[in-house]
Amino acid sequence: MNWIAFKMLTGDRMKYIGIIFGITFASLLIAQQMSIFVGLMRNTISQIRDIEGAEIWVMDPNMQFVDDVKPLNDDDLYRVRGVEGVAWAVKLYKNIARARFDDGNFQQCIILGLDDDTMVGAPREILVGSLADLRKPDAVIMDEAGFKYLWPNEPLGVGKTFEMNDRRAVIVGICKASQTFQTFPILYTRYSQATLFVPRERKVMSFVLAQNDPNVPAHEVCDRIRAQTGLAAHTRDDFAWKTINYYLSRTGIPVNFGITVALGFIVGSAIAGQTFYLFTIENLKQFGSLKAMGVSNTRLVGMILLQAMVVGTIGYGLGIGLAALFGEVAQRSSHTLAFFMPWHVPMLTAIAVLAIITLASLISIRRVLVLEPAMVFRG
């Protein structure tokens, strides 16, 4: 019977392709939108992910997310260092600087000032130049995407200069960095240098990066820092989730993507459900003949479910494949597109497709179950 069901399904090429197209479209839309959403959320925490080497982030207690910098007093660093269980602590500067180029153009950049002595948080992968050159006067290391954005047709290279806060800056290296939410170029520099690239403010230190003693859990140390200094202290993971939760609860992003995903689901269900239902309706006479010839309702339901499974699986596979391809191509051709597909995306898409084909087959099954076998003798 399965063989007959399969033949019935594939016998009419156009309809077969139509149903698969509906499911492909739905899963593509759902998977692609979810991946962009996940990618965007991931971009909001890219600086937390990129700054490695310190397990604990200490900040102003009113800070809500990683870009919401509220500067600390310089002596907060020493207070953190004084907490028991803190192995070491260094300062980190993070701000937005305005870069002015020779041609008079401006560009906002994320500037990260690393502790002069230890360089904790330095980029992992230097593509051109060297980290050591960061010790030279006015030196900055720019991220690859930023360089390509500013000088699209030039090969990666050191030596370019521009001005920030009327100070000369010279690129001594190009590094890899994760895409950020704002997609501004990222500049790594020394802490002392960074503070010169933005207009002077009363308080400058953005974060204290700290490491727990190996025998004290990071959470425990965070609690102690909080209790003793009144500052906020989070592990990297907690800070990342705090940032994501901020974007989830305080911005329209999840709602917008939720709507698109829901639309994908509805439009996909409509197309796939409709075509599949129409397919069943047009085949009612065939189902009726089979019923007359002694095929039980159970077996007919099995046939429809098999047909639904086949189109569902193929459509889903094509949709996920196309979504992944879309992500690949879009990321290669532009560094600004947020796209990340963790395993949750295919899984959730599979659940959505399962729901669509279940819906589609249920209404079809209903029609076949109530089918009068005597209809086979009517025109």
Next chain:
Amino acid sequence: MSTAIMTMPATAQAPPLATHSAISCRGVTKEFVAGDTRVRALDGIDLELPAGELALLVGPSGCGKTTLISIVAGLLEPTRGEVSVLGTNLTRISGGQKVDFRGKNIGFVFQQYNLLPALTAAENVAVPLIIARHPRHQAVARARNLLEQVGLADRTESLPTQLSGGQQQRVAIARALIHEPRLLVCDEPTAALDAHAGQTVMELIRKVAVQPDRAVIVVTHDSRVYGFGDRIVSMTDGKIDKIEIQNGKSR
């Protein structure tokens, strides 16, 4: 023959079902309810048909022929009355048992052939065996043999759309016979065909379908095929008005 059925109580007025007949109807009435109106399609049909012969069911359009064979084939429930087919009282078995009964014992030929368009001729013929859970390759091989017998040896791999109406009906006849059913039911098998193709189809039914232990009913209002019947059952307005036996005797 089963004595169990004979001991079962029948409806009040009707005499017991004659279980020696292949088909036995007692007081079969069928009413359709369409909105406020009730249509009485069959009105107290009593009918005995033996195995081993071809019965023609004739009469004007709308007189209830299709309704009667639908009930006899276990596709439709009568409103009143009892039907026994091949010793099984169809009015006393469950829906599921009826499905199995049809699959095992009845072959169908329809006016519009009702072949599955995605299957080849041989695959279509194999369907009843596949329904009976025979292995596919074995079923299709048997189907090819049977197609030879109906004169379609060279069309076994054709799709229905590649065949003429007469050829499609021959495929349908092969399909109806492949599982060796004991009752063959044909509704207007020649109505969609030209005279010559209709003639061929009726000859084929006579030649391959009529067997000593098989009952064959052909519904038709095509007077040109009357000569093929051993027995002609005439209906008007939901009633049987005449049964002729073709060697001249009339009842």
